Amino acid sequence: MPNSKKTKHGGNQQHVTIVPVEPVKGDNVDTVAYSSRSRISGESGHLIADVQSPHAKEHRIIFDRDHNVFEFRLLDGSSKHIIVYRLDELLSTTCFPLKINSGVPVIPTKPVTSDKTLYFNFVYKKDKKKWRLKQIPVVFYTTSERDYWHSLIDTTLRRVKNRPKNIIIFINPYGGKGKAQKIFKDNVEAFFWLTPGLRYKVMLTERANHARDFIVEMPPEQWCALDGLVSVGGDGLFNELLSGALLRTQNDAGRNIDDPNTSHLVTPHIRFGIIGAGSANSIVSTVHETNDHATSAVHIAIGSECNVDVCTVHQHQKLIRISANAISYGWLGDVLRDSEEYRCLGPVRYQWSALRTTIRHPIYRGIVQFSLSHKEQVNPKDQLPPCLEPCPVCKKPQGDDKYDYHWHAEFTHVICCVIPTVTPFTPHGLAPFTGIGDGTLDLALVPRISRFHNMQFMRKVAMYGGKQLYELDPSLNCYRVTKWSYQPDSDQNDPGVWNLDGEILEQPKDEPLHFKLHPQLISFFGRDAAMVKPTKRSFIKKRKSSIVYQ
Known part of the structure; x- marks a missing residue:
């Protein structure tokens, strides 16, 4: 028989050993007070308690620790009034009510603890893409029983492996027209504050590359203790976190990240999170399917995970940039x-600069070389027009041994997508084929086209996305590649610039840039295919329970 002892609530309470089951693991075994009213079958079986709703309707709650699910049942003689939640849908439990504004919790200034009520804070899908929080109040018959359930669930949640425990949040104070800090305070921080066992530190960036330098120079013990880096800003701030973490990881592992032929880089032990507070927010829109701040916060707090490809950019056997989004030229x-001169206009500057650039209609002449992925079924030699003369690669007897194919032409667009690249301007995605972490790059080559054709081209991208555009516009040549390079012709006065994850990268005049794919190199706190909506079974439209029909 387990030992018993007196508690401040009076009466004897048993103690049971709680052994978490998959996916909850741990080396230490916790002991929590076992309420006399709750029933437990086995050390890792079902925990059952009879409870009430705030309206005094009888319910039964079952915590199935073999399958990590909660079942709430209305005791009205019917087997139909049941709702089931998975453990990974439970953000936390609290002994005090929360103020929730449209599914977004607010950190209470002075929490008021209730007597016997335990509040279950579940995340749920508000629609196809957005996640929110709801609170289910459950009234126990004694305070000790409530405290027991709260302690057991809190202990279990702290030991869920995929949930973050220690993260650093970098905020660009100028992001989102200076509203990045307010976005974090109003829409994000409460989710982190509620998550059991999560420690987070907030840092405001003070200059360009501040976040990258901080990560690279971080003391080893602090770096090893981290399991997440979160950016609150635009794609540029996230790129700093990505670059810093990859540089730090490869240096610690003794890998030469400068070598474009390096095939196996080391995956950082941390995951990346991003709260969109920039102008385009294409990475967050792609990874989370929306740029909604609360949805991003939920994915981070519950530990959702997806693996993402990364592309490194090299010049002269030296790494110059890292991309996890899109790289475009022309x-x-x-x-x-052009838009850098009009940053004061906000996102509207892109439309203004697009008009100015269309009038100017830049065309760049150069040579693209690439190697196909095994997923590509089309032979470029059957599709690409002949190279412009003179072509330096065609003159070589055996071509270039680094790449399998090449094309020397005048280009309006050269676009490489690492992920589908969803933005407000391309809501259906820019990439025709590539997905998140599918091990390919989409390389789109558009030769010289007229101003009118280019306007039609960009309009179709916005309306239909890259996939349908590939079928509609024969001028688009797109291939799934693993590595490629571009070198402009040396007789051009302006070699052009690259748009790399929303930041400018200068194109050297007489040197090629090499681009190399690294499949699933990083992990995001992003959309998880395993996440599902709660199951609800009911054949009666009339609301009968504030717990089951929350």
Whole structure:
């Protein structure tokens, strides 16, 4: 028989050993007070308690620790009034009510603890893409029983492996027109504050590359203790976190990240999170399917995970940039370069610069070389027009041994997508084929086209997305590749610039840039295919319970 002892609530209470089951694991075994009213079958079986709703309707709650699910049942003689939640849908439990504004919790200034009520804070899908929080109040018959359930669930949640325990949040104070801090305070922080066992530190960036330098120079003990880096800003701030973490990881592992032929880089032990507070927010829109701040916060707090490809950019056997989004040259690169003069206009500057660039209509001549992925079924030699003369690669007897194919032409667009690249301007995605972490790059080559054709081209991208555009526009040549390079012709006065994850990258005049794919190199706190909506079974439309029909 387990030992018993007196508690401040009076009466004897048993103690049972709680052994968490998959996916909850741990080396230490916790002991929590076992209420006399709750029933437990086995050390890792079902925990059962009879409870009430705030309206005094009788319910039964069952915590199935073999399958990590909660079942709430209305005791009205019917077997139909049941709702089931998975453990990974439970953010936390509290002994005090929360103020929730449209599914977003607010950190209470002075929490008021209730007598016997335990509040279950579940996340749920508000629609196809957005996640929110709801609170289910459950009234126990004694305070000790409530405290027992709260302690057991809190202990279990702290030991869920995939949930973050220690993260650093970098905020660009100028992001989102200076509203990044307010976005974090109003829409994000409460989710982290509620998550059991999560420690988070907030840092405001003070200059360009501040976040990257901080990560690279972080003391080893602090770096090893982290399991997440979160950016609150635009794609540029996230790129700093990505670059810093990859540089730090490869240096610690003794890998040469400067070598474009390096095939196996080491995956960082941390996951990345991003709260969109920039102008385009294409990475967050792709990874979370929306740029909604609360949805991103939920994915981070519950530990959702998806693996994402990364592309490294090299020059002269030296790494110069890292991309996890899209790399574009030609018209799109010039739009970004021109828009830098109009940052005061906010996102509208891109439309203004697009008009100016369309009038100027830049065309760049150069040579693209690439190697196909095994997933590509089309032979480029059957599709690409002949190279412009003179072509330096065609003159070589055996071509270039680094790449399998090449094309020397005048280009309006050269676009490489690492992920589908969903933005407000391309809501259906820019990439025709590539997905998140599918091990390929989409390389789109658009030769010289007229101003009118280019306007139609960009309109179709916005309306239909890259996949349908590939079927509609024969001028688009797109291939799934693993590595490629670009070198402009040396007789051009302006070699152009690249738009790399929303930041400008200068194209060297007489040197090629090499781009190399690294499949699933990083992990995001992102959309998880395993996440499902709660199951609800009911054949009666009339609301009968504030717990089951929450």
